[in-house]
Structures are given as C-alpha cells and as structure tokens.
Amino acid sequence: MLEIKNLKAEVDGKPVLKGLNLKVNAGEVHAIMGPNGSGKSTLSKILSGHPNYVVTGGEINFEINFQQKSIIDMEADERAKEGIFLAFQYPVEVPGVNNLTFLMNSFNAVLEHQGSLPLSEEEFKIYLDKKMELMGLREDFLKKGFMDRGVNSGFSGGEKKKNEILQMAVLAPRLAILDETDSGLDIDALRIVSEGVNKLRSSKNAVILITHYQRLLDYIKPDFVHVLSQGRIVKTGGPELAHELEKNGYDGILS
Amino acid sequence: MENKTNKNFHQDYEYKYGFETQIASDQVQKGLSSDIIRLISRKKEEPEWMLEYRLKAFEYWQKLEEPTWAHVRYPKINFQDISYYSAPKTEAVGKEEKPKSLQDLDPELIKTFERLGIPVSEQKRISGVAVDVVFDSVSVGTTHKEELDKVGVIFCSISEAIKKYPDLVRKYLGSIVPFSDNYYAALNAAVFTDGSFCYIPKGVKCPIDLSTYFRINAKETGQFERTLLVADEGSFVNYLEGCTAPQRDENQLHAAVVELIALDNAEIKYSTVQNWYTGDKEGKGGIYNFVTKRGKCAGVNSKISWTQVESGSAITWKYPSVILQGDHSEGYFYSVALTHDYMQADTGTKMIHIGKNTKSTIISKGISADHSSNAYRGQVKIMPSASNARNYSQCDSMLVGKDSSAHTFPYLDVKNNTAQIEHEATTSRISEDQIFYLQSRGLNMEQTISMLVNGFCKEVFKQLPLEFSVEAVKLIEMKLENSVG
Amino acid sequence: MSILNSFDSLIQSTQAYLKKIGIEESKINQLLDEKKALKEQLLEMGLPKRTNEFWKYTSLKFLNDTPFYSEFISDNVSSDLEKKIEAHKTDDFFSLVFINGFFSPALSDNLPVDQVYIKKNFYSSCFKKDFSRRNGVESSLDTPIKIPMHKSEFYFSDFFLGLGQVYNSEEVVIEIKKGIELSKPLKIILFSYSEQQKAILSSSRISIKLEEQAKASVVVKSVGEDGVKYFSQIQLEVLLNKKSNLELINSIEQSYQAYHIDQFKIDLHADSQCHYLENNIGSLLTRHELEVNLLQPGANAKVMGVAYLQKKEQCDSHTKIKFHASHTQAEQLYKNILDDEAISVFCGNVIIDEHINDVNSAQLNNNLLMSNQCESHSKPVLMIYSDDVKASHGSTVGQLNEEELFYLRSRALSKEKAKELLSSGFLLQVYELIDSQVLRSYLKKSISLKIDKKQARPELKMLKV
Known part of the structure; x- marks a missing residue:
C-alpha cells in the first residue's frame, strides 16, 4: 500500500532523512523505533504533508484506486481525503473551532471525495456517537461536554491523544501513522487508546506506529519492527526485535 | 571587562571599582557654552568641520527641553555645574601626541588599570582582545595595533580617527543618531570628547575581539563618549564594552552615543557589561547612564546584535535599537538588567522593520531587588514596506523582595499584514520556597542564587563571549546575594 | 470646537426633559448655569491632542468638523420610531430604552420590582463624586530620591468626562436586590435618532449595582440608524457587592458613520465575579476606556473584547485592570480581525499594587490582519509592585496560526475551509467564554448581522448564523 524508496528530506535546511526505505502492505502493523533525533517525527510529518518539511530526493508511493501513485506533491488535505491519517504527538488546541463542527466537516470532506453524499448534522451525530462507543470514550467525553468544546480545548495530554484516536475512528483511514501516541499516557489511557487502535485494524488498512518505548507494542502487536537511525532504517525484524532493543538499548543494536 | 585573577568574592559585595586615582589632570572649568565647546575642540586639535558640527548640535540642544517620560525620577540636572573635559596629563610625551606605547603612560594610570584588571602593559596583555582604554574623557591607549593593521582593521580613538580618517568619520558620524534625535544625543554631539572608532574593511572577519573600557575618574565631570563602528560588506566583528566609575556622593552623568552600521552581508555583535557605580544603600550618589545606541542594518543580509548586562548606575535610560533597512536583515537584543537598593532602570529596545523579510528577536530579563524599579520599554515597528517581517x-521579570517593582511597556505598531509578531512577558520571583528547596539539597546560598539566576538569564548570558559571560554571572550573583539572604 | 457650538440645542432639550419629569424651574436654571460654566472650562481645556500618549493613534478631527445637536424626543413618539425600537426588543430580555441619552420609561419594559430597583440620581448629587480616581503622589523633584515609585496610570479622558457632565442631567441607577438572580437578562438599548435629520450627540450616565449575592446578565446595546451620522457617549459605573455575579456585554452596533466613546468602571468586592465583553462590530470610530478594580480578596474578572473592523473603521480599547487586594484573579482576552484600512489600538494596563500576594493575571491580545492596508497597535503594559504574583501577557499580530492550519488540513479540510473555520473560530472563541446561553446567541447573531450587511470576506462566512 505504501512504498517509500530512498527518501531524503530536510527541515529548516537541515537534512534529516538520508535515504529511507520502507514497504507497508494492507493489513500490516509496522513499528518504527529509534533514538532521539533519528528522524521519526520527520517521517510522520513528511507522510502527512507538513509544509515545513521538504522532500529532497526519493519516492513516496501510495495506493490510490489500486494504482501506486506518488504523493510527494499532494497537499495535506488531499492526502487525508485519500485515506492517510496522522495522529499527532502534540495535538494542537484550536479553541474557537467546535469539535462537532470540525469532525463533521472533516468526515463530509472525505465522504464527498469518495463520491458519497455528506451527512446532515443529525446523521453525523449518530455516527459519531457510535464511534465514541466503539472507542470506549463515549461516557468520558460526553461527561466533559465534548461536542460543545473547541478542538482539544482544555484537554489534558491524555485526552488529546484519545481525541486523535476518535478522529481516526471517524475518518477510517487506510493508512494511519501514530506519532509517539504513547508518550505522556498513564496505564489506563494507554489501554483505551491501544484497544481503540486494535479495534480499527482490518485487512484493508495499515498502521505505522512510531514509538520510543517497547511498552506500546505489548498492547498493539506489530508485524514488523524497524529501527531508524540517522535518517535511515538500519534494521528490520519481527516483534522480537523490540524485546532485543529493550534489553540492549539502541547502542547495543546499532553497533 | 577583562579576565581578572585572584578574585575573592566576599559575602558582602563591595563596589570594587570605587577607588579614585590620584593623577594630574587637565580639567576645563565647569559650565557649558559655545566657548567651552571651542576650547574642547581646540584641545583636541579638531578640523573646522568637526567644530561646526558641535556648534550646530549645541544650538539645537539649547532649544530642547529635558525629556521626562521615562519611568524614572531624579532631581533636575544642572548642566552648568559639570565640567565637560578632563584628561589625564601625559608627562612623558608632549601634550600633542598620545603616548606611542602604553608604557609611556603615567605610572599611576597603569596601576589603576592593573587594579581594575585591565591588562595595559604589552607583556601582560591577554591575547585575543584588543583594548582601547578611555580614562575620563580621553582615550589613553590601544593594544594590538599591529595585528589589526595587518588586516586593515582600523581601531582607534575617535579623536584620532577624526584627524587621520576624516572622510570615513564624516560619512558616517551622526548618520544613524543625528543630533536632532533626542536631548542627550544633541548634548553628546556638542561635547563628546572621545570614544572608539572602528572600521572593518570588506570581507574581513576581525581576527580578535575588540573592546573599549570606559573609566570615569575625575570629580564633577560628565562623560560623553562617542563610538562609531562601521562594518563594510561581508565583514564581522565582535565588540565588547565595559564600564566602571569611583564611588562618589554626587551623581555623575554619562551620556554616550554609539552608532553601528552594517553593510551588505556584514555582522556586528556588540556586548556591554555595565557596572557603573550605583549609589549607596540609601540611594545617594551613583551614575546617571543616559545612552543612545543605535545600529543600522543598511545592507542586505546584514545582522546587528546588542547584548547587555546592566547591573550598575543609579539610573539607566537606554534603548539599543536596530533599524532593519536592508532586505533579509536581522536584529537581536539580549538584555539582563539588574536593579537593587534604589536604582532605577528604564531600558529596552526599538526594532524598526523597513526592508523585506526582516527578522528581530528580543529577549529581555529584568531582575529587581530591594527598593528598585525596573522597566522594559520596547517598540517593534513594522512599516508598510516591511513585508514578511x-x-x-x-x-x-523577576522580583526579589517585597518592595521592588517591575514594569513592561511594549509598543507593537504593525502596518503590514504579512508580518508575524509575537510578544510574551511573564513575572516571577525568587521565593523562599525555591531557596529552601535547593538548600535542602545541599546547595549553599551562593550556589542557590547562582542556579536560579542562571536559569532565568541563561538565554542572554550565552550570547556573551565566554569570559564576559562568566564575569556577568558572577557579577549578578554577588549583587543579588545581599538582597536575598 | 463645533461640538460645543450647538449648546443652545442642549439647553432646549434639557429644559424639555427636566420639565417633563417634573423638576422645578429654579433648579433647572441653576443646573443650566453650572453646565454653561463647565462648557467654558472644556473649551479652554481643548480636545486631547495627538501628542498625548493615550490619543496618539486617534484623530478627533470629527469633533471639530461636525456640529452635533442634542434632541429630546418626548413620549409621543412617531409610530415609525416606535417600530424601529420594537425591532430591538426581544422576548428573552427585559428592555430599558434610552433615546438620545434620555431615559424613556414609556418605551421600556416594566421590570419586576421584587428583583430590580430603578432610580435616578439628579445631577448635583451624582456628579459631585469623582468618576475616576487619580493615584500616585507626585513627589517634589527637590526631595532626595528615596522611593522611585511613579505610578503613572491612565486616567479617564478628562475632556469626555466633562462632556458627559455637560450633557447629562441625571444618572439612571439599576439595582439588583440582595440574593436575587434576575429572571431574564437585561438589555439597555441606547438609541440615537433625529426627527430633525440632524447629527445627534447622545450622552448617557448609568450605574449598575448588584447587592450581595445578586446575579444578572446585561447587554448595553448602542444603536442608531444605518447611514446616519451621530455621536454617542456612555459613562457607566458598575458596583459588585460581595459574592455577586455579573455578565456585561458592551455591544457597539452603530451605523458606519457613527462615533462612539465610552468610559466604564467596574468595582469588584469580595468574592464577586464579572465577565465583561466589548463587542465592536459597528461605528466608524469606537473608543473604550475601561477601569476594572479588584478591590477585595476573591474578586475575579474576565475582560474580553471582540472586534471585526472593515473599511475605515477604528477601534481603540484602553483598559486598566488594577489589583488592590490579595487572592484576586483577572484574565483578559482581546481578539481583533481587521480588513481593508481598519485600525485597531489596544492599550492594556495591568497594575498590581504593592504588598499583596496570590495574584493571578493573564492578558492576551491577538490581531488578525487580512489586508495589507490595515494597522494594528498593541501596547500590553504590566506594572508590578508585589513579588508574589503570577502575571503574564502576550500579544500577537499577523496571520492565522500555521500549525493550526496544518492540523485542520491533515483532517481532510481544504485550505479555504480550514481558513474559514479558523477565522470565524478566532472570534467565536471569545464568545464561548460567556456563561449565559442567551447572551452567547445574542452575540453570535449580532456578528452574523454585520457579516450580512457589509460584504465580508469569504473566510468569515462561518460567522453567519
């Protein structure tokens, strides 16, 4: 579904990715781990189309209408409509924009792109309700008056991450990139978020988990684990690789 | 400020520069008139055009009224009660010539500088910094001349420059701070006696840091120095300024003007550690520091950065500013201003964005202790032509103790909608809780204050050249110890 | 200056009004003499000049160019006028109506006497007290410098205070009784209208007092007719007693040709709370001078401002929030969207007195500039005399936040849609801070009307309700 060939990228004029290769097929979960500064966040920003991150070489091909197409020149919203979703490491607060309005507009934008008719507010509310239930967030969020608030307004770090997963459920992307979703979460939040992600897994979609620690991978079991170092993927393995990293640290693996 | 050895920082900080040097000086009678100005100009053997400039400035000054808008209070200054010229007599050489080497200086002077820690004698000099020393109103010597001559860098007193390089001086003097700019600029233009002149030629990265050290010694004089620094295309210079004065009961006035100009692709870094006498614990005496400092980024891609640590003078009134005229030019202002006892400070900066794609950064840290008052006054002005600024x-601000005060007066004037301006200010204090916590982890008072202050000021300190930053940290720590303990 | 040239019209209207409410002739004459004397003083004082720090961005030329008249319209209003006023009265509010600054009980609703009490203070008794307090002892310059405390604060502009005294003859006092929560929000409609097709000057003086534990929501709505030039002035004083709670909206919905200057003072006593919002969506020139005093522990204020300015509109907000006591808190949020050649001026002074502790102050001013000819001036000032405080302020000027734009686009929203959501959200965020649902929908409707009336940018279309 996703094929990255020899990707080179820079931010603020500094090269960060120096020839990254990765192949992700539908139905798979890939974990990408690496020390700080290895380029993990850059990869997620590049895939979602952040304007400050520039591709300087290589290819990124994504399956659209059963054909591999390059997405390098596609803008962020176009990519989202094609089914790419980034769960941010630090979700931004947008206080003036209402959660419900925002989600509804997003969902309808994707729907229209796929050729379907948009949902009315009433219809969307029912849909959203179901998704909140599925993610185990319904009671919690409704209590907090979620629908009336601004996006991530006044949310704690954990709540923001939960909101990201809810958005993922609503938009049903084909490729979800979770950027250090586990950072700052306590055990309960981690469980809820992981269960949510697991429920959304299917043979038609794929997940890239970017994480620092092995802990998340106990909850969301990856099919492949990659180690990213100095802008390249230097080692690939199965889930055991994560355990090895835990035991020996990055230095142990990279030497 | 140079590296000093054998520093013994006492528990009670005493102003170590408070001594007076007994030396014969040539001092002009008190008072200000066009005759005095003519006298000064004659003593300095200035060309006609320089005298004319002074007289025009004096005429203009007489029409102005002293400004009172700053957030500081002081008794009216009697400008007729100040002597405007006092120069140490040079016995060894004839009056007309400056000593060829610093060995020829009056030994008392040399002793003074050793005591201040300024390495004047050639053998003991610290390599890496050229020093121009200004004692009272006169520049008494400059080190490292050969090294600078080799690369074509001109670094000398401004009096010398007026005589030796009149075209250069005439071209730039007053072009960035015209005498009509403000009251003290006009006064300075009329009576300035000395200061530093520096010219970095095209493409030259000045091999050593340049430094001027100002010392006020004589009583009842005012110090009006004038500094002009020109960085030609593609050049770079790191410039350091240090200042001290003896302890006196009367207030002394220091009204200086510093002009910087950076042409295409040039960069000037100007750092000041100011430790003028602040007055005693009751607020008596101390220097009035009213300075106009301005840099113009005239060229494309030029950069000017002002870094200051203000820890002295009874009253500080200065706004080092940058005019960002050239496209893609950048202006920086980093400041730590410490006030204690009865000091007052009203300081800040002005960043005027004129060219396209200009950038400015302002980081100002104010620490006010005891009964002092510390105000930041800054202006960021985006002209209609300044797109993408x-x-x-x-x-x-950090407040120490219950009687000090801190104020912030930022002016943000934006006339172009592609600009992005962000301003933030916070206030905090050194609390007994924080001190207790650090002490309970084994740190003594000195180390505690050091950590807290360092953390607060580190963004500014790291802009200073290494020796300066070490000095600056120690200076602030010592001054604060009294106020906190 | 021409504003005082039409003094005769003031004499006429004042006489007519005071006669109508039954004041005796001798008192009326005495009053008019006092006003005449005051008018002479004002002429001598002159208008504030551009060299005055607080007026440097504002031109008062219009006060010299235009003669403004005072006009008292008695109760037998034309059906035309009555219809116009009825249009502003809605069922979800109690309404009080002022026409050209004169209170009109006939057109106002009857307020429930068990909840609220309306009375009037006649001229002499209310104007004797000084509306603004002047602090800061000017020490003689001859004394030795001991205490460098120079509490320079801004004062209410004397000229306009004086002008109010010349034009007003009474103060209308609204008192909410102890422990009462007003059953409906109150709308004070300040309507400017001329039967003689003249440019009207209306001046109102109002006082709102909440007794202990009282609660109310109030909208002060300044309106006139589209296309008509007029000048309206308000002096409003709010006193919040212990544990009382007020939400106050100052809504400027004037015509494009109108001028508006107001001076509001809000005093908070122990444990009282106030939400104040300036809704600047009308008038060619608006100037607010606001003073908020947190006088006793537990006082809590949220001071907000919203401005949507187009064409040549200008809005000046000068605020002074002063902390007099410990354990107090204030939050200030002013957001402006400027288009065309509009100008916004924000001078926010936060003053924290000495020897108090546990004080929390946050101030934020955000300006969104949509055209390349608009201007924004922002001066957020902090004057802090105590050390145990938390005070922060911030100001931003420029465009929409890039990170926010990217976040929305990464959720499939097009560039235009993301801009729309963020631009309208920019102002709506402030409306959301008001507790009362009735007031919130009032605000949203008010800005929607402005969007309708004056072709606004497509980015702002989500402000249409």
Missing part, C-alpha cells in the same frame, strides 16, 4: 519578543 518576523518578530519574537520575550520579556521576563
């Missing part, structure tokens, strides 16, 4: 300002 970027500014970030951060002004933080």
Whole structure:
C-alpha cells in the first residue's frame, strides 16, 4: 500500500532523512523505533504533508484506486481525503473551532471525495456517537461536554491523544501513522487508546506506529519492527526485535 | 571587562571599582557654552568641520527641553555645574601626541588599570582582545595595533580617527543618531570628547575581539563618549564594552552615543557589561547612564546584535535599537538588567522593520531587588514596506523582595499584514520556597542564587563571549546575594 | 470646537426633559448655569491632542468638523420610531430604552420590582463624586530620591468626562436586590435618532449595582440608524457587592458613520465575579476606556473584547485592570480581525499594587490582519509592585496560526475551509467564554448581522448564523 524508496528530506535546511526505505502492505502493523533525533517525527510529518518539511530526493508511493501513485506533491488535505491519517504527538488546541463542527466537516470532506453524499448534522451525530462507543470514550467525553468544546480545548495530554484516536475512528483511514501516541499516557489511557487502535485494524488498512518505548507494542502487536537511525532504517525484524532493543538499548543494536 | 585573577568574592559585595586615582589632570572649568565647546575642540586639535558640527548640535540642544517620560525620577540636572573635559596629563610625551606605547603612560594610570584588571602593559596583555582604554574623557591607549593593521582593521580613538580618517568619520558620524534625535544625543554631539572608532574593511572577519573600557575618574565631570563602528560588506566583528566609575556622593552623568552600521552581508555583535557605580544603600550618589545606541542594518543580509548586562548606575535610560533597512536583515537584543537598593532602570529596545523579510528577536530579563524599579520599554515597528517581517519578543521579570517593582511597556505598531509578531512577558520571583528547596539539597546560598539566576538569564548570558559571560554571572550573583539572604 | 457650538440645542432639550419629569424651574436654571460654566472650562481645556500618549493613534478631527445637536424626543413618539425600537426588543430580555441619552420609561419594559430597583440620581448629587480616581503622589523633584515609585496610570479622558457632565442631567441607577438572580437578562438599548435629520450627540450616565449575592446578565446595546451620522457617549459605573455575579456585554452596533466613546468602571468586592465583553462590530470610530478594580480578596474578572473592523473603521480599547487586594484573579482576552484600512489600538494596563500576594493575571491580545492596508497597535503594559504574583501577557499580530492550519488540513479540510473555520473560530472563541446561553446567541447573531450587511470576506462566512 505504501512504498517509500530512498527518501531524503530536510527541515529548516537541515537534512534529516538520508535515504529511507520502507514497504507497508494492507493489513500490516509496522513499528518504527529509534533514538532521539533519528528522524521519526520527520517521517510522520513528511507522510502527512507538513509544509515545513521538504522532500529532497526519493519516492513516496501510495495506493490510490489500486494504482501506486506518488504523493510527494499532494497537499495535506488531499492526502487525508485519500485515506492517510496522522495522529499527532502534540495535538494542537484550536479553541474557537467546535469539535462537532470540525469532525463533521472533516468526515463530509472525505465522504464527498469518495463520491458519497455528506451527512446532515443529525446523521453525523449518530455516527459519531457510535464511534465514541466503539472507542470506549463515549461516557468520558460526553461527561466533559465534548461536542460543545473547541478542538482539544482544555484537554489534558491524555485526552488529546484519545481525541486523535476518535478522529481516526471517524475518518477510517487506510493508512494511519501514530506519532509517539504513547508518550505522556498513564496505564489506563494507554489501554483505551491501544484497544481503540486494535479495534480499527482490518485487512484493508495499515498502521505505522512510531514509538520510543517497547511498552506500546505489548498492547498493539506489530508485524514488523524497524529501527531508524540517522535518517535511515538500519534494521528490520519481527516483534522480537523490540524485546532485543529493550534489553540492549539502541547502542547495543546499532553497533 | 577583562579576565581578572585572584578574585575573592566576599559575602558582602563591595563596589570594587570605587577607588579614585590620584593623577594630574587637565580639567576645563565647569559650565557649558559655545566657548567651552571651542576650547574642547581646540584641545583636541579638531578640523573646522568637526567644530561646526558641535556648534550646530549645541544650538539645537539649547532649544530642547529635558525629556521626562521615562519611568524614572531624579532631581533636575544642572548642566552648568559639570565640567565637560578632563584628561589625564601625559608627562612623558608632549601634550600633542598620545603616548606611542602604553608604557609611556603615567605610572599611576597603569596601576589603576592593573587594579581594575585591565591588562595595559604589552607583556601582560591577554591575547585575543584588543583594548582601547578611555580614562575620563580621553582615550589613553590601544593594544594590538599591529595585528589589526595587518588586516586593515582600523581601531582607534575617535579623536584620532577624526584627524587621520576624516572622510570615513564624516560619512558616517551622526548618520544613524543625528543630533536632532533626542536631548542627550544633541548634548553628546556638542561635547563628546572621545570614544572608539572602528572600521572593518570588506570581507574581513576581525581576527580578535575588540573592546573599549570606559573609566570615569575625575570629580564633577560628565562623560560623553562617542563610538562609531562601521562594518563594510561581508565583514564581522565582535565588540565588547565595559564600564566602571569611583564611588562618589554626587551623581555623575554619562551620556554616550554609539552608532553601528552594517553593510551588505556584514555582522556586528556588540556586548556591554555595565557596572557603573550605583549609589549607596540609601540611594545617594551613583551614575546617571543616559545612552543612545543605535545600529543600522543598511545592507542586505546584514545582522546587528546588542547584548547587555546592566547591573550598575543609579539610573539607566537606554534603548539599543536596530533599524532593519536592508532586505533579509536581522536584529537581536539580549538584555539582563539588574536593579537593587534604589536604582532605577528604564531600558529596552526599538526594532524598526523597513526592508523585506526582516527578522528581530528580543529577549529581555529584568531582575529587581530591594527598593528598585525596573522597566522594559520596547517598540517593534513594522512599516508598510516591511513585508514578511518576523518578530519574537520575550520579556521576563523577576522580583526579589517585597518592595521592588517591575514594569513592561511594549509598543507593537504593525502596518503590514504579512508580518508575524509575537510578544510574551511573564513575572516571577525568587521565593523562599525555591531557596529552601535547593538548600535542602545541599546547595549553599551562593550556589542557590547562582542556579536560579542562571536559569532565568541563561538565554542572554550565552550570547556573551565566554569570559564576559562568566564575569556577568558572577557579577549578578554577588549583587543579588545581599538582597536575598 | 463645533461640538460645543450647538449648546443652545442642549439647553432646549434639557429644559424639555427636566420639565417633563417634573423638576422645578429654579433648579433647572441653576443646573443650566453650572453646565454653561463647565462648557467654558472644556473649551479652554481643548480636545486631547495627538501628542498625548493615550490619543496618539486617534484623530478627533470629527469633533471639530461636525456640529452635533442634542434632541429630546418626548413620549409621543412617531409610530415609525416606535417600530424601529420594537425591532430591538426581544422576548428573552427585559428592555430599558434610552433615546438620545434620555431615559424613556414609556418605551421600556416594566421590570419586576421584587428583583430590580430603578432610580435616578439628579445631577448635583451624582456628579459631585469623582468618576475616576487619580493615584500616585507626585513627589517634589527637590526631595532626595528615596522611593522611585511613579505610578503613572491612565486616567479617564478628562475632556469626555466633562462632556458627559455637560450633557447629562441625571444618572439612571439599576439595582439588583440582595440574593436575587434576575429572571431574564437585561438589555439597555441606547438609541440615537433625529426627527430633525440632524447629527445627534447622545450622552448617557448609568450605574449598575448588584447587592450581595445578586446575579444578572446585561447587554448595553448602542444603536442608531444605518447611514446616519451621530455621536454617542456612555459613562457607566458598575458596583459588585460581595459574592455577586455579573455578565456585561458592551455591544457597539452603530451605523458606519457613527462615533462612539465610552468610559466604564467596574468595582469588584469580595468574592464577586464579572465577565465583561466589548463587542465592536459597528461605528466608524469606537473608543473604550475601561477601569476594572479588584478591590477585595476573591474578586475575579474576565475582560474580553471582540472586534471585526472593515473599511475605515477604528477601534481603540484602553483598559486598566488594577489589583488592590490579595487572592484576586483577572484574565483578559482581546481578539481583533481587521480588513481593508481598519485600525485597531489596544492599550492594556495591568497594575498590581504593592504588598499583596496570590495574584493571578493573564492578558492576551491577538490581531488578525487580512489586508495589507490595515494597522494594528498593541501596547500590553504590566506594572508590578508585589513579588508574589503570577502575571503574564502576550500579544500577537499577523496571520492565522500555521500549525493550526496544518492540523485542520491533515483532517481532510481544504485550505479555504480550514481558513474559514479558523477565522470565524478566532472570534467565536471569545464568545464561548460567556456563561449565559442567551447572551452567547445574542452575540453570535449580532456578528452574523454585520457579516450580512457589509460584504465580508469569504473566510468569515462561518460567522453567519
């Protein structure tokens, strides 16, 4: 579904990715781990189309209408409509924009792109309700008056991450990139978020988990684990690789 | 400020520069008139055009009224009660010539500088810094001349420059701070006696840091120095300024003007550690520091950065500013201003964005202790022509004790909608809780204050050249110890 | 200056009004003499000049160019006028109506006497007290410098205070009784209208007092007719007693040709709370001078401002939030969207007195500039005399936040849609801080009307309700 060939990228004029290769097929979960500064966040920003991150070489091909197409020149919203979703490491607060309005507009934008008719507010509310239930967030969020608030307004770090997963459920992307979703979460939040992600897994979609620690991978079991170092993927393995990293640290693996 | 050895920082900080040097000086009678100005100009053997400039400035000054808008209070200054010229007599050589080497200086002077820690004698000099020393109103010597001559860098007293390089001086003097700019600029233009002149030729990265050290010694004089620094295309210079004065009961006035100009692709870094006498614990005496400092980024891609640590003088009134005229030019202002006892400070900066894609950063840290008053006054002005201007300002105040005060007066005037301006200010204090916590982890008072102050000021300190930053940290720590303990 | 040239019209209207409410002739004459004397003083004082720090961005030329008249319209209003006023009265509010600054009980609703008490203070008794307090002892310059405390604060502009005294003859006092929560929000409609097709000057003086534990929501709505030039002035004083709670909206919905200057003072006593919002969506020139005093522990204020300015509109907000006591808190949020050649001026002074502790102050001013000819001036000032405080302020000027734009686009929203959501959200965020649902929908409707009336940018279309 996703094929990255020899990707080179820079931010603020500094090269960060120096020839990254990765192949992700539908139905798979890939974990990408690496020390700080290895380029993990850059990869997620590049895939979602952040304007400050520039591709300087290589290819990124994504399956659209059963054909591999390059997405390098596609803008962020176009990519989202094609089914790419980034769960941010630090979700931004947008206080003036209402959660419900925002989600509804997003969902309808994707729907229209796929050729379907948009949902009315009433219809969307029912849909959203179901998704909140599925993610185990319904009671919690409704209590907090979620629908009336601004996006991530006044949310704690954990709540923001939960909101990201809810958005993922609503938009049903084909490729979800979770950027250090586990950072700052306590055990309960981690469980809820992981269960949510697991429920959304299917043979038609794929997940890239970017994480620092092995802990998340106990909850969301990856099919492949990659180690990213100095802008390249230097080692690939199965889930055991994560355990090895835990035991020996990055230095142990990279030497 | 140079590296000093054998520093013994006492528990009670005493102003170590408070001594007076007994030396014969040539001092002009008190008072200000066009005759005095003519006298000064004659003593300095200035060309006709320089005298004319002074007289025009004096005429203009007489029409102005002393400004009172700053957030500081002081008794009216009697400008007729000040002597405007006092120079140490040079016995060894004839009056007309400056000593060829610093060995020829009056030995008392040399002793003074050793005591201040300024390495004047050639053998003991610290390599890496050229020093121009200004004692009272006169520049008494400059080190490292050969090294600078080799690369074509001109670094000398401004009096010398007026005589030796009149075209250069005439071209730039007053072009950035015209005498009509403000009251003290006019006064300075009329009576300035000395200061430093520096010219970095095209493409030259000045091999050593340049430094001027100002010392006020004589009583009842005012110090009006004038500094002009020109960085030609593609050049770079790191410039350091240090100042001290003896302890006196009367207030002394220091009204200086510093002009910087950076042409295409040039960069000037100007750092000041100011430790003028602040007055005693009751607020008596101390220097009035009213300075106009301005840099113009005239060229494309030029950069000017002002870094200051203000820890002295009874009253500080200065706004080092940058005019960002050239496209893609950048202006920086980093400041730590410490006030204690009865000091007052009203300081800040002005960043005027004129060219396209200009950028400015302001980081100002104010620490006010005891009964002092510390105000930040800054202006960020985006002219209609300044498209894509970027500014970030951060002004933080730290209050020590219950009687001090801190104020922030930022002016953000934007006339172009592609600009992005961000301004933030916070206030905090050194609390007994924080001190207790650090002490309970084994740190003594000195180390505690050091950590807290360092953390607060580190963004500014790291802009200073290494020796300066070490000095600056120690200076602030010592001054604060009295106020906190 | 021409504003005082039409003094005769003031004499006429004042006489007519005071006669109508039954004041005796001798008192009326005495009053008019006092006003005449005051008018002479004002002429001598002159208008504030551009060299005055607080007026440097504002031109008062219009006060010299235009003669403004005072006009008292008695109760037998034309059906035309009555219809116009009825249009502003809605069922979800109690309404009080002022026409050209004169209170009109006939057109106002009857307020429930068990909840609220309306009375009037006649001229002499209310104007004797000084509306603004002047602090800061000017020490003689001859004394030795001991205490460098120079509490320079801004004062209410004397000229306009004086002008109010010349034009007003009474103060209308609204008192909410102890422990009462007003059953409906109150709308004070300040309507400017001329039967003689003249440019009207209306001046109102109002006082709102909440007794202990009282609670109310109030909208002060300044309106006139589209296309008509007029000048309106308000002096409003709010006193919040212990544990009382007020939400106050100052809504400027004037015509494009109108001028508006107001001076509001809000005093908070122990444990009282106030939400104040300036809704600047009308008038060619608006100037607010606001003073908020947190006088006793537990006082809490949220001071907000919203401005949507187009064409040549200008809005000046000068605020002074002063902390007099410990354990107090204030939050200030002013957001402006400027288009065309509009100008916004924000001078926010936060003053924290000495020897108090546990004080929390946050101030934020955000300006969104949509055209390349608009201007924004922002001066957020902090004057802090105590050390145990948390005070922060911030100001931003420029465009929409890039990170926010990217976040929305990464959720499939097009560039235009993301801009729309963020631009309208920019102002709506402030409306959301008001507790009362009735007031919130009032605000949203008010800005929607402005969007309708004056072709606004497509980015702002989500402000249409």
